[in-house]
């Protein structure tokens with residue numbers, strides 16, 4: 001429903017306005033104009049979503065859903081740009097002077113290939129058939145380039161000669177939409193600096209499977225709920241790009257904690273270089289992985305470092321909570337079990353929290369049968385954090401053995 005409403009505002013209304021102004025044109029020309037208008041509108045929507053407006057995040061049901069819509073509006077825009085380019089738009093109209101109109105047409109030619117190539121690059125994670133994964137930094141760059149490219153698209157739509165009166169409602173609608181999208185882009189670039197909060201590192205523990213970093217706010221702390229994540233960066237060379245990490249500590253404490261698995265450049269450099277006293281920056285908090293509703297029977301399933309939201313949620317449970325939770329923590333071996341002592345303490349403290357450790361080196365890969373032998377998922381609410389492949393195989397397997405949970409909660413975060 002929210003997606004339909006957004007598509008109505010950003011696509012249907014402009015196309016209806018275009019029809020009102022240019023519906024009399026021959027179908028090929030009208031089709032080309034519609035494709036161009038659609039591409040422009042979807043790009044506007046895409047840039048506005050990228051600014052993560054809190055209202056839209058709430059409305060769409062979370063940041064993960066917002067990113068999903070953002071991604072597919074980008075894909076739709078590229079498709080429509082390709083269609084727009086197929087139609088020779090030799091139009092006669094009463095737009096701006098021919099000099100500037102020609103410049104607007106040239107500008108569109110100029111951005112066509114960069115838009116298509118960078119657009120495709122930002123949709124792909126890995127090159128088809130090759131094992132080469134496009135580095136995240138390149139992907140970020142391709143995303144950043146979209147702002148200037150879109151600014152040229154706004155110039156193009158504003159000054160190009162159109163086969164209808166420039167004072168038509170569609171022209172104003174598109175111009176304002178473009179201005180809003182450009183403002184959103186500027187905000188997206190500035191927000192990490194304007195919204196971030198300064199913290200300092202109070203301790204760094206290099207555990208076997210993760211680096212545990214604790215931070216204290218230098219000023220106003222971040223508002224946060226257990227299960228949420230934040231964008232973390234450090235005032236250190238090579239650690240300035242914000243990366244998402246779940247807060248693995250309870251929201252009540254003065255300090256915040258992150259448990260970070262060394263997975264690549266940033267996370268390994270963080271492990272190697274971050275020291276007590278370093279300055280860090282946090283932006284957020286985001287996400288709706290809220291876990292337990294008192295009285296509801298729940299299964300929490302964590303795969304590896306996916307334990308982090310459950311660490312925060314378990315910390316937040318009180319002995320007299322009417323919790324009824326089975327936490328299944330799936331790791332390769334005991335040394336991979338980040339925060340195990342804390343979870344055992346939480347299970348001892350809260351009668352309704354039961355901890356089940358699944359060690360795959362001893363018990364084999366966790367599957368639906370093994371899960372159902374530990375806990376009864378049928379009719380419970382399943383909260384999952386970990387590799388998507390594990391989630392898919394477990395939910396599929398549970399359904400095939402007739403033990404489907406009542407509901408499945410997870411966050412589908414695809415930052416690209």
Ligand SMILES: Cc1cc2nc3c(=O)[nH]c(=O)nc-3n(C[C@H](O)[C@H](O)[C@H](O)COP(=O)(O)OP(=O)(O)OC[C@H]3O[C@@H](n4cnc5c(N)ncnc54)[C@H](O)[C@@H]3O)c2cc1C
Pocket residue numbers: 136229241242243244245246247259260261262263264265266267268305308413414415416
């Ligand atoms: C919502 C969320 C919560 C997370 N919580 C945790 C956690 O609590 N503990 C933990 O260890 N890991 C967590 N991660 C994963 C963590 O963000 C990545 O492992 C980390 O960003 C990898 O960065 P890298 O440069 O070391 O590795 P790389 O090998 O460069 O990247 C590995 C993958 O991480 C993603 N990535 C890289 N840089 C960024 C970036 N700046 N922003 C977004 N994604 C990026 C890319 O998809 C990339 O393919 C979380 C991820 C998300 C989306």
